[in-house]
Amino acid sequence: MTAYTPDALIAEDIHAYLDTHAHKTMLRFITCGSVDDGKSTLIGRLLYDSKTIFEDQLAALEADSRRVGTQGQNIDFALLVDGLAAEREQGITIDVAYRFFATDRRKFIVADTPGHEQYTRNMITGASTADCAVILIDARKGVLTQTRRHSFLAHLIGIRQIVLAVNKMDLVGHDQATFDAIVDDYADFAASIGIAAFTAIPLSGLSGANVTTRSDAMPWYDGPALLPHLETIPVDTDRAAAGPFRLPVQWVNRPDLDFRGFAGTIAGGQVRVGDTVRIVPSGRTTTVARIVTLDGDRDGAVAGEAVTLVLADEVDCSRGDVIAAADAPPEAANQFEATIVWLADTALVPGRGYWLKLGARTVGATVQPPSHVVDVNTQAHLSAKTLALNDIGVAEVYTDAPLVFAPYADSHELGGFILIDRETNATVAAGMIHHALRRAQNVHWQSVDITREAHARQKGQSPRLLWFTGLSGSGKSTIANLVEKKLHALGRHSFLLDGDNVRHGLNRDLGFSDADRIENIRRVGEVARLMTDAGLIVLTAFISPFRAERDMVRGLMPAGEFVEIFVDTPIEAAEARDVKGLYAKARAGQIAHFTGISSPYEAPERPEIRIDTRSETAEAAAERIVEHVLGVWSFEL
Amino acid sequence: MTGLTHLQRLEAESIHILREVVAEAERPVMLYSVGKDSAVMLHLAKKAFFPARPPFPLLHVDTTWKFRAMYDLRDKAAADAGMDLIVHKNPDAVAAGINPFDHGGRHTDLWKTEGLKQALKAGGYDVAFGGARRDEEKSRAKERIFSFRSASQSWDPKAQRPELWNLYNARIHRGESIRVFPISNWTELDIWQYILAEGIEIVPLYFAAPRPTVERDGMLLMVDDDRFRLHPGEVPVERSIRFRTLGCYPLTGAVESEAATLPAIIQEMLLTTTSERQGRAIDHDQAASMEKKKREGYF
Numbered sequence: 001m002t003a004y005t006p007d008a009l010i011a012e013d014i015h016a017y018l019d020t021h022a023h024k025t026m027l028r029f030i031t032c033g034s035v036d037d038g039k040s041t042l043i044g045r046l047l048y049d050s051k052t053i054f055e056d057q058l059a060a061l062e063a064d065s066r067r068v069g070t071q072g073q074n075i076d077f078a079l080l081v082d083g084l085a086a087e088r089e090q091g092i093t094i095d096v097a098y099r100f101f102a103t104d105r106r107k108f109i110v111a112d113t114p115g116h117e118q119y120t121r122n123m124i125t126g127a128s129t130a131d132c133a134v135i136l137i138d139a140r141k142g143v144l145t146q147t148r149r150h151s152f153l154a155h156l157i158g159i160r161q162i163v164l165a166v167n168k169m170d171l172v173g174h175d176q177a178t179f180d181a182i183v184d185d186y187a188d189f190a191a192s193i194g195i196a197a198f199t200a201i202p203l204s205g206l207s208g209a210n211v212t213t214r215s216d217a218m219p220w221y222d223g224p225a226l227l228p229h230l231e232t233i234p235v236d237t238d239r240a241a242a243g244p245f246r247l248p249v250q251w252v253n254r255p256d257l258d259f260r261g262f263a264g265t266i267a268g269g270q271v272r273v274g275d276t277v278r279i280v281p282s283g284r285t286t287t288v289a290r291i292v293t294l295d296g297d298r299d300g301a302v303a304g305e306a307v308t309l310v311l312a313d314e315v316d317c318s319r320g321d322v323i324a325a326a327d328a329p330p331e332a333a334n335q336f337e338a339t340i341v342w343l344a345d346t347a348l349v350p351g352r353g354y355w356l357k358l359g360a361r362t363v364g365a366t367v368q369p370p371s372h373v374v375d376v377n378t379q380a381h382l383s384a385k386t387l388a389l390n391d392i393g394v395a396e397v398y399t400d401a402p403l404v405f406a407p408y409a410d411s412h413e414l415g416g417f418i419l420i421d422r423e424t425n426a427t428v429a430a431g432m433i434h435h436a437l438r439r440a441q442n443v444h445w446q447s448v449d450i451t452r453e454a455h456a457r458q459k460g461q462s463p464r465l466l467w468f469t470g471l472s473g474s475g476k477s478t479i480a481n482l483v484e485k486k487l488h489a490l491g492r493h494s495f496l497l498d499g500d501n502v503r504h505g506l507n508r509d510l511g512f513s514d515a516d517r518i519e520n521i522r523r524v525g526e527v528a529r530l531m532t533d534a535g536l537i538v539l540t541a542f543i544s545p546f547r548a549e550r551d552m553v554r555g556l557m558p559a560g561e562f563v564e565i566f567v568d569t570p571i572e573a574a575e576a577r578d579v580k581g582l583y584a585k586a587r588a589g590q591i592a593h594f595t596g597i598s599s600p601y602e603a604p605e606r607p608e609i610r611i612d613t614r615s616e617t618a619e620a621a622a623e624r625i626v627e628h629v630l631g632v633w634s635f636e637l
Numbered sequence: 638m639t640g641l642t643h644l645q646r647l648e649a650e651s652i653h654i655l656r657e658v659v660a661e662a663e664r665p666v667m668l669y670s671v672g673k674d675s676a677v678m679l680h681l682a683k684k685a686f687f688p689a690r691p692p693f694p695l696l697h698v699d700t701t702w703k704f705r706a707m708y709d710l711r712d713k714a715a716a717d718a719g720m721d722l723i724v725h726k727n728p729d730a731v732a733a734g735i736n737p738f739d740h741g742g743r744h745t746d747l748w749k750t751e752g753l754k755q756a757l758k759a760g761g762y763d764v765a766f767g768g769a770r771r772d773e774e775k776s777r778a779k780e781r782i783f784s785f786r787s788a789s790q791s792w793d794p795k796a797q798r799p800e801l802w803n804l805y806n807a808r809i810h811r812g813e814s815i816r817v818f819p820i821s822n823w824t825e826l827d828i829w830q831y832i833l834a835e836g837i838e839i840v841p842l843y844f845a846a847p848r849p850t851v852e853r854d855g856m857l858l859m860v861d862d863d864r865f866r867l868h869p870g871e872v873p874v875e876r877s878i879r880f881r882t883l884g885c886y887p888l889t890g891a892v893e894s895e896a897a898t899l900p901a902i903i904q905e906m907l908l909t910t911t912s913e914r915q916g917r918a919i920d921h922d923q924a925a926s927m928e929k930k931k932r933e934g935y936f
Contacts, residue, residue, distance in 0.1 A: 014904040022830065026643035097778045098771045100824045107643035109822055121799060128801040237641055250653070251660045255689035263685070265653045265803070294687040304641050306652035306685070319660055343799050357804050360660070416802045425808040427798040 020104055027235055030111040030126045030159075032150035033136030038167045041076075042136065042205035043112055046227065047101050049212040096126040105231045120376060120390040121343045123153050124430055128416065131235045132161035134226070139172045139202070143185045149376045151186075155195050156339065156392070158412055158432070161233045162190070162198040165226060169218065170204040176220040193379060201226050236412070237304035244328035245269035245277070246406075246414060248359035249321045253308055261292055261308040262317055264360065267413035268406075269325060271309070272300040279315055280322045280404045281332040286313040320361030322404040322414070330414060332402040333436035339394055339408075340367065342387035344421070344428035350386060351518040353552035354428065356399060358417035364400035364555050365419065366522075369515070371395060385515075387429070396437060400555060408432035422548045423602075455535030459493045463532035464629055465557055469544045469604060470567030471596050472582055473574040475613050476541040479567060482622035484539055490626075495531055497524060499542040512593040518549050525553035532561060537629070545595045547602040565625060566607035571596045573614060644831055651678075651819040652685040653803055654782060655766070658817050659685075659692055661807040662764040666723070666757070669695040669715075671707040672883045673839050674768035676714070677828055678820055680837045682766075683718055694721035696765070698756055700748035701726060702737055702885035704861050710840050725756035737887040738866050744885070757814060764807070764815045772824045782821050788812040829906065833899045842880045843902060845894040849873035856890035881906070 009017040033039035065076040099110040111126030113119070127133060133154035137147055154162060164186055172178045183200045190198055201210055202221055209215035212227045223229075246268040253261035271277075275288045290310040291298040301307045309323065317323065324330055342348055348367055356365035370393035372381040387393045408415030419429040456463050466483065468476040480496055487494045503510070507523055510516040521544050528538045544550050554562040574596070575583040586594035593599040604610075609628055611621045641649075658665050667682060669675045682691040695715050715722035727735075730747040737744045757765055771778045781797050783805050798806055809815060820828075832839060849860040851871050858865075859880075860873045865887060867873070878891035879902070896905045 010904055010907045014900045017907075018830065018833065018900060018903060021826075022642065022644070022834065024643045025640060026646045098822065099778065100772045100822070102643075102824070102826065107824075107827070125799040125801055129803075237646065251656045253686065253689050259688055261688075263656055265649055292688065294684045302641070304646060304649055306649040306656070308687070355808070357806065360657075412802055416804065418801055418804050418806060420806050420808055425806070425810065427801075427806045430799070430801045 021102075024102065024105060024107055025235060026107045026109065027132060027230060027233070028109045028111070028130045029132040029134055029161075029230065030113065030123070030130040030154070031134045031136065032113065032123060032154065033146075033167075037136040037138050038205045039112070039136050042134075042165065042167060042203075042211070043099055043110055045205045045208055045211050046108075046110070047099060049208060049227070096122050103227065103231060108230065119149075120153065120341065120392070123150070124157055124341050124343070127154055127157040127159060128412075128430070130157075130159055132163065132230065132233055133159045134163045134165050134230075136165045136167050137182060137186075139166050139168045139178055139182065142182050143189060145377045147186070148189055148379070151190065151195065152193055152374075152376055152379055155193055156341075156432075158408060160236075160239075162195055163226070163229065164198050164200040166200060166202045167205055169202045169209060170207050174202070174209075174215075174217045176218070179221075199223070199229060201229065240268045240303040240411070240413070241270060243268040243303075243411070245271050245275070245323075245325040246330060246411070247271070247307070247309065247323040248361075248404075248413065249317060249319055249323060250360045252318060259310070260314075261310050262323060263306070263308045264323075265306045265413075266301060266303045267322075267359070268303050268411055270300060270302045271307075273297075276326040277311070277323050278326040278329045279317045280324050280329050281402050282316055282321065283329075284313075284315040284317075285326050286311045286315050288312070320359065322359065330404050330406050331436060332404045334399045334402045335437040336397045336399075336403075336405070337394065337434045337437060338397050338417075338431045339392065339434065340370070340387060340397075340419075340429050340431045342389060342391045342393075342429050344426055345389055346421070346428070347389070348387040348429070349518060350395075350515050351522060352546070353422060353548050353555070355420040355422060356397070356403075356417050356431075357420065358403055358405065359414055361403060362420075363403060364552065366398050366552075367419070368396040368398070394434075397431065405433050405436070407435055422551055452533040452535065455533065457535075459535045461492055461535065461537065462561075463535055464537045464561055464563055465528050465532055465553070466537070466539045466563045466565055466625065466629070467528075467544070467550065467553065468539065468541045468565045468567055469550060469607075471569060471571060471574045471601055472543055472594075473577050473579055474567045474569035475611075475618055476543075476567045479565075479611065479618050479621050479625070480539045480541040482618055483625050486622060486626045487537060490630075492537055493535065494537040494539060496539045496541070497528060497531075499540075502542075512591075512599075514546075514593070514599070517593075518546065521546075521549040521553065525549075525556050528553070529556045532557065543595050543601070545599065545601045547604070550604065563609065563629065564604055564607040565609045565611065566604045567611050567613060567621075568603070569613045644827065644834065647820075647823055647827060648681065648684070648831070650803070650822065651681045654805070654817060654819040655682055655685040655691075657805050658764050658766070658807065658815075662815075664760065664762045665693040665764040665766065666696045666760060666762040667691070667693055667766040668753075668768070669697050669711065669722075670768065670883075671697070671703065671711045671714075671840060672768070673828055673832060673843060674770065674820060674823075676837050676839050677823070677831055678766065678768045679714060679718060680835060681819060690719045693766075694723050694760075696723045696725065696756055696760070696762075698749060698752045699724050699726045700744070700752070700885050701731075702744075702748075702864075702887060704840070704842055704859070704883060704886045704889075706840050706842050707883060710838070714838070723756070723760065725752055725759070727752035727755055736864075737885055744888075748885075762814065763809060764817055766817050766819060768820055769818045770823050770825070770828075771821050780818070780821070782818055783807060784816045784818065785809065786814045786816060825906065826903070829899065829903045833903070840883060842883060845877050845879040845897045845901075847875050848878050848891070850876045850878055850891060857893065858889070859886055859891055861886040 031039050031043060097112045101108050111130060113122040113126045135150050166179055166182055179202045202218055203210035203226055209217050210225045212225055214225050247264045247266050249262045250264040253263050271288055273288055277288055278285045288309055289312040291301055292308045292310060350369040351366050353364050353366055355362050370384050370387055373384040373391050373393040375382055406414040415433045417431045418427050421428050468480050470476050477498055484494050484496045507520050510520050524540060528540055531538045578584060585591050586597045595601050609625060697711055727748055735744055735747050769777055781800050850857050851873055876893055877895055879894045880891050894905060896902045
């Protein structure tokens with residue numbers, strides 16, 4: 001068996017060969033199928049038939065095939081593709097692997113995803129950058145649940161080119177009727193989930209029939225073999241180039257005072273020097289003065305290219321803004337409906353603050369309870385309160401700041417986002433925006449003439465939010481109360497929001513589940529912010545057990561105005577005091593979700609003030625807090 | 638149809654990655670090994686940030702056993718780019734006189750793996766660019782573009798972050814770091830075509846020339862300086878050779894060749910029957926050796 005038969009042109013005229021290859025395009029595709037569908041074998045076959053396998057690799061493959069292969073004395077192509085040591089032992093692939101091969105017309109990047117229970121997460125990851133999905137079907141088995149799942153996910157992530165590879169045709173006697181029946185069956189299903197078109201190819205990864213060239217074994221098939229088909233289908237960047245111009249600004253290039261360029265990858269459309277553009281969300285309009293590259297200025301650039309633009313006017317524009325065609329600017333909004341795919345072991349906590357990254361912008365965001373989740377196997381809509389690993393659901397997303405976006409169906413670059421856990425920094429979800437919520441578009445910020453600065457000036461103070469956090473019975477309310485008395489005596493304008501009191505009114509509809517606790521803190525944070533807008537010094541005394549929510553409130557406030565005060569009383573001490581008798585009830589199992597006993601308390605890592613109530617009296621602590629806050633004021637005033 | 642070529646798409650992707658790191662990281666650094674992949678990565682950095690200079694230093698983890706021609710180009714390339722060059726030599730390896738003749742596997746462990754960890758820690762770098770490609774080796778095929786390292790700089794292939802679209806999550810805790818591979822999706826042929834198209838300067842050792850060599854254990858080694866220990870009876874022979882990859886000269890096998898131009902090199906590469914890494918002793922140690930080394934902190 002020969003591994004590598006080079007193109008004759010390489011030896012005869014390398015310059016002509018290189019010229020051909022300099023003009024190749026690139027196609028990224030994903031292969032979907034389970035272990036038994038022969039996916040790895042098919043990829044191995046593509047690598048092999050496109051002459052990407054070298055002699056030393058072939059020798060290693062032959063040795064491996066004899067040792068651990070499943071094809072007797074024949075080469076087991078699947079071994080070419082299965083990479084990590086752990087996988088080789090278990091005989092499964094555990095992650096997305098990328099393979100490369102090229103023909104005279106195209107370079108191909110194949111994302112190979114495994115077929116076990118982590119499938120949704122891995123397939124979504126691999127498919128997010130793919131122009132095309134090759135969905136494998138075992139000809140002996142026909143359309144299965146997993147075929148429907150793969151197709152649904154490929155369609156969900158927006159892949160427009162679907163190839164149905166009906167594999168193992170050699171095992172059904174290359175029978176046309178079998179193939180036709182599978183294609184009919186699939187066509188019905190595809191139409192039902194909105195796949196407009198697909199190409200079905202009968203083939204055999206093992207024998208190579210209809211993989212790179214048409215096979216004599218199936219004279220009844222008059223379509224292309226797989227590889228020639230992949231060489232001709234359109235790629236997504238070409239489609240993006242047809243839309244209006246969009247450049248998410250990634251980085252502002254400022255080497256000296258004379259140059260200010262805006263660097264980024266063009267997400268849609270084309271740009272030429274002299275074009276009128278608008279900066280979104282600010283709305284300023286200017287023209288493109290230069291398109292700068294290391295090789296000299298250019299006249300124009302298209303979607304997919306990474307460029308640096310110089311604008312004619314000094315406009316305010318920074319990372320995360322979008323430079324867009326002035327006559328067709330994108331929308332900005334802070335409330336969306338989106339499809340969300342959950343990728344993490346820890347489930348979504350509705351209402352909790354996450355980071356949301358879209359384009360070059362990262363903002364704080366919360367997700368509402370999903371309106372439904374989708375069963376990937378049946379595509380049925382089910383009700384759910386949260387999203388767990390591999391769940392796909394539709395939910396509303398609220399962001400802290402307006403996001404420039406496009407519906408995912410129009411632009412993957414401006415419609416796709418990830419959610420990041422604020423504590424672990426893990427990427428926990430992928431999202432695809434459907435549309436902005438109407439109420440977000442219609443509720444505008446009313447600008448007021450009496451600003452928060454004016455309110456504060458009238459009161460002769462700087463607003464502050466003194467956020468007391470600690471276990472139940474730690475002494476938060478006691479100390480906060482003392483601090484407010486001192487502030488009042490000093491002529492300061494303040495207000496104390498107490499946890500128990502708020503639950504009698506504003507938050508009486510909330511219980512003590514994680515989601516309700518988060519909503520409790522969110523509301524209190526918003527109320528406190530409004531009060532600081534009015535110029536007040538606000539004190540809050542809430543257990544506020546979760547770091548993410550305290551950080552969320554911190555994020556609502558102007559820098560420096562949020563003062564986190566950790567009333568550090570160990571659980572033993574708080575329980576020993578048990579002023580309200582709550583610990584006893586919790587220990588008796590009469591209170592669910594009790595912080596410190598049946599629900600966690602996440603202590604602040606870097607509070608502005610920490611009070612150890614074992615070594616400091618409430619009076620001394622209150623004095624210290626007032627000094628801390630006044631000290632900051634005297635510096636400012 | 639705009640018809641961006643495959644090299645244009647690869648270039649844009651790499652530039653996007655380089656810019657994203659600079660926008661989000663506190664102290665990035667670029668690992669520069671002086672090989673052809675590093676040369677391409679450096680060139681992409683110049684393009685990404687032009688007219689500014691790439692806003693990070695170059696870091697060379699030196700083993701003191703590289704080819705002399707590599708040191709020459711290293712200093713010139715850094716100067717041409719106007720970038721700071723940091724050279725780190727593991728002081729423990731210096732003190733112990735670690736060399737490829739006496740110390741076998743420890744040579745790579747101490748100079749490269751340990752040296753790299755030391756240099757990254759000393760510089761307080763939160764992101765290090767590396768020129769690894771997914772087509773080089775099977776375990777690389779599974780590595781993300783952003784590869785996270787714990788505070789002890791180890792790699793856990795099961796705890797990688799999903800990478801969707803072109804959205805990279807670069808958030809880390811203090812003490813953790815990220816290795817970022819901007820040319821992950823390039824193949825060896827892409828690299829050569831790009832060097833040809835862009836006129837990128839590479840170490841002359843990639844081009845065939847008469848050089849003093851000895852044949853040992855089936856490998857053709859170049860006698861680059863007088864530290865090379867000749868076995869009894871060994872006499873350096875002048876052969877026309879070139880190198881497909883570059884590393885420590887006593888560990889890097891040459892191929893006999895007459896290819897003295899880029900098209901000739903590409904022609905020879907396309908007509909050859911062995912893969913690129915075969916010339917490196919490091920991969921032959923054991924199956925899955927690269928994965929093992931990476932878990933331990935090797936790039």
